[in-house]
């Protein structure tokens with residue numbers, strides 16, 4: 337139909353030009369055919385054996401039983417007949433502009449105070465490649481930590497094919513309030529940069545959201561809590577940041593643009609304001625009480641828990657910070673279990689960048705299983721569920737006809753040992769193969 341319309345336009349523009357002079361139709365790209373020993377498709381409850389996935393261009397054309405599918409002529413065959421094949425994975429909470437800052441190297445502050453923007457962008461380029469190589473073909477990158485709109489630039493460079501990396505949903509600068517984000521602890525007489533855009537009052541909050549959306553934010557990220565400590569009774573307390581009026585202004589603005597709002601919120605007042613203000617996803621949610629969980633179910637709020645990062649880098653036991661760090665973990669797992677049982681919609685997210693990009697991103701899967709998910713639920717949290725949160729169901733996080741051709745593979749069975757997802761050996765994104773390290777085995 338497109339060709340017919342093109343021909344008609346040509347005739348109108350150049351009367352008398354014979355139709356035969358129109359450009360011949362481009363031949364369809366040669367398909368790639370992936371043979372999958374086991375396919376976990378991202379949505380089905382059970383895996384299927386001996387499947388064939390036909391990829392044409394950047395889309396999946398068909399999926400079916402190997403015995404029933406005729407391999408098209410001229411197809412390139414990728415034999416993953418001894419592997420488990422899955423949709424490209426989705427990490428819904430990353431920071432490509434963080435590098436697991438080592439306190440011995442100056443920690444977080446050095447990033448903002450000493451590193452030129454190009455240095456940070458260069459390292460973010462490496463982070464993006466690492467995500468892709470580990471099978472994460474899509475990420476929601478939830479703020480640049482003082483690197484401005486650098487995430488928009490990296491995303492554009494990936495989309496234009498200049499650098500390898502995952503498909504990115506970006507939030508740009510993120511938003512908090514005065515007293516609600518580092519850099520902190522410097523003499524009040526000097527002005528230091530902040531890791532987020534600081535707002536005070538609903539007018540500034542709305543303006544910041546508008547600026548960020550105007551400059552390419554796919555989502556808005558808001559910090560609804562900041563410092564946390566233990567009170568005298570040993571309860572975890574988190575300092576709230578934005579008021580209800582401020583978060584409502586941001587959510588109202590973002591929703592008007594058809595965008596969503598991710599809220600960093602640990603517990604207590606700030607978490608309650610995030611929910612009352614209409615946040616679309618709660619990040620971390622270390623301590624969810626019954627009322628929080630009920631409200632998340634009622635409102636359809638997503639929960640991106642990022643469990644594993646809280647298990648590293650504890651301050652020494654017996655110190656206030658050390659006891660707080662241990663309390664966080666003690667609350668987090670049970671909150672996850674409670675939310676899961678109540679039917680809260682949960683996505684896989686890691687906060688990688690908060691820990692080093694050299695660590696496996698997939699370390700989050702065993703934590704999700706430890707606190708009650710089946711491996712299949714954890715995989716779906718990193719595939720079809722995340723795609724639903726990102727507004728791209730059927731296109732991302734699934735191996736099915738019409739989906740984007742994001743396909744990964746591992747050896748072994750992730751449904752019996754979810755840790756095998758740390759060893760992705762094949763990565764296709766948008767129909768293009770970025771990694772192919774199929775293990776070499778002796779013939780049967």
Ligand SMILES: [Zn+2]
Nearest residue numbers: 429431478687
């Ligand atoms: Zn984070």
